[in-house]
Amino acid sequence: MATSNSFSYDDLYSRNSIAIPRAENRHAKYDFAVAYPDPETLPLDGLAESLKTALEREGKGLALYPVSAGLPSLREWVAERLTRERNMQVSPEDIVLTSGSGEAISMLIAALTDPGDVLLTEEYVYLGTLRAMRRFGADVRSVKCDNDGIIPEELETTLSGLAAEGRKVKFLYTIPVFQNPLGWTMSLERRIKTLEITQKYGVPVLEDDCYVDLRFEGEDVTSFHSLDDTGRVLYVGSFSKIVAPGVRLGYMVAPPEVIQRAMSFKGGGGVNQFAALAVQEYAAGHMDRHIEEQNQALRVKRDAMLSALGENFGDAAQWSKPEGGLYVWLEMPEGTDLAGLQEPVFNQGVGYYNGTMFSPEGRGANCARLCFGHPTAETVSEGIAELARILEGHGVLRA
Ligand SMILES: Cc1ncc(COP(=O)(O)O)c(C=O)c1O
Secondary structure, three states: OOOOOOOOOOOOOOOOOOOOOOOOOOOOOEEOOOOOOOHHHOOHHHHHHHHHHHHHHHHHHHHOOOOOOOOHHHHHHHHHHHHHHHOOOOOHHHEEEEOHHHHHHHHHHHHHOOOOOEEEEEOOOOHHHHHHHHHOOOEEEEEOEEOOEEOHHHHHHHHHHHHHOOOOEEEEEEOOOOOOOOOOOOOHHHHHHHHHHHHHOOOOEEEEOOOOOOEOOOOOOOOOHHHOOOOOEEEEEEOOOOOOHHHOOEEEEOOHHHHHHHHOOOOOOOOOHHHHHHHHHHHHHHHHHHHHHHHHHHHHHHHHHHHHHHHHHOOOOEEOOOOEOOEEEEEOOOOOOHHHHHHHHHHOOEEOEEHHHHOOOOOOOOEEEEEOOOOOHHHHHHHHHHHHHHHHHOOOOOO
């Protein structure tokens, strides 16, 4: 056991490495900060049974290292589902399984980004992606959005400005369905416009569809990928939101030459075959039913959050009304310091993530993401009332 650390690595670290403190996994009594699913809705019995069936059938295959693109039968399942549900013309060869979609995103960023390259995102963006972009030295710029998604005129202005400066934009990253953290779904018209504009500037799109199955209201909008037949849309998806984050399974869909480059950043010899076997077997027999049940539970929680916000915040704030996913975006009047209050409010029992955490430019101190996935509906209602009470105590909400 090491007892002293007298050797210094300080001169040895790569330029790309950054020190990430070990996550403490702190939870407030009312935890709206993290995007965990409700443990009660995890399909544990189904997964256990599926794992047993799959191991009896092909468990001896675990003696071998998995193929680098991941379990073929799971890639087949993904390809069929994307063809059926997302109108995508894809085959298992176009798919690589990854350790969560986070790995797929990181691999694509790594394969496409040199330090200083510009990457575009929506106005606020999933933290994991933002961190990965920064890790590879990207100059991350956001494009203004409204409730229909990216505003085309803003995208055009941003791209023409960057072109005039001679800056290279490597891709536009979008979370078009139940955007994290904003909650909206990008309309079809906006998707078409976004593709037209990015095409004009020779910029590909990375579509992150990680929440697409969590719809409990409204109509699906076809994927970006389905609107393009030139290979300029890269796509990632995840099993975290429809099975469990702990299975660490996601995937990318990309043209073969991009896959080859991205694979150079994949460590660990393929993805966990043990998890893939269980999920494939489970998915083949039970996925649609499970998603339906999970979404019914999520709808009740979303409703609880919206009515609690109405009762406790009234017209003192605005918030999104998502048709699915896990998040409500709360916007308080300009000048309200939800960023500064995040820690004190956490210590008083309510967790949220403030807007600046999701903004490439550090904007949004008056905003917060509230996740309704993990707590029960009752806890959601109590927690929002508690949040309002605490904010009143800090003088930022009038009783
Ligand atoms: C938009 C988005 N993309 C990707 C991920 C990564 O998920 P995972 O790596 O668990 O698939 C998350 C996680 O919350 C997310 O919100």
